[in-house]
Amino acid sequence: RKTGTGKFTTEYSVYHPSESTLKTELPLMILFHPGGNGHRDILRYVEAADAVKMTLVSCETFQNTKDNLIMEAAYLERFKELLPQIEASVPHDRKRVFMGGNSGGGWRAYHYSAQISRPWAGIFANCSWVGDEKYWDLPYPKMRVVMVAGDKDYGRYSIEKDVEVIRKSGSEISIQSFEGGHQVAPPSVMTKSFRWLLGEIH
DSSP states (O other): OEEOOSSOOOEEEEEOOTTOOTTOOOOEEEEEOTTOOHHHHGGGTHHHHHHHTOEEEEESSOOOOSSOHHHHHHHHHHHHHHHHHHHHHSOOOTTOEEEEEETHHHHHHHHHHHHSOSOEEEEEEESOOOOSGGGTTSOOOSOEEEEEEETTOOOSOOHHHHHHHHHTTTOEEEEEEESSSSSOOOHHHHHHHHHHHTTSOO
């Protein structure tokens, strides 16, 4: 567990895959969660991260705000402060930095990829969506995006619209599905998704 410094004190958890060393520049996945429980929810991702040798950073505090613009502006300011500290303290391959999460966590990852300019490698969007009309024309970067959906997730979002919005950036998109509802994908599907993000499978 680590804590950011500055105007905000944001806690986050770091998971290093087994058999890795702290000097190894592995790909990095920064995770957000709808309930803001980063220390707890990171455990859902470690099996897949271990399988592909990807470091995880799981953020506390950031959580669903029901699209409250004032709260979202404060969260963006918070993440802009935290990101350089993560990059400085967690060894990683700068060219392979991903973001993602389940539901509102993936929603947040989409937006930060457009709002913070850096070479984002991709997004893991698990039962997530881009958002409504005000998010359709953000300057999303060209990256790899995997959209993972439960076959019984009857939410209001539309993968078809998300594909349309994200494809305008020239991004590559993969759609994965699993048996289940609005929940984190099982480790096997998550592992396949991570391998696709890393370019290991097509």
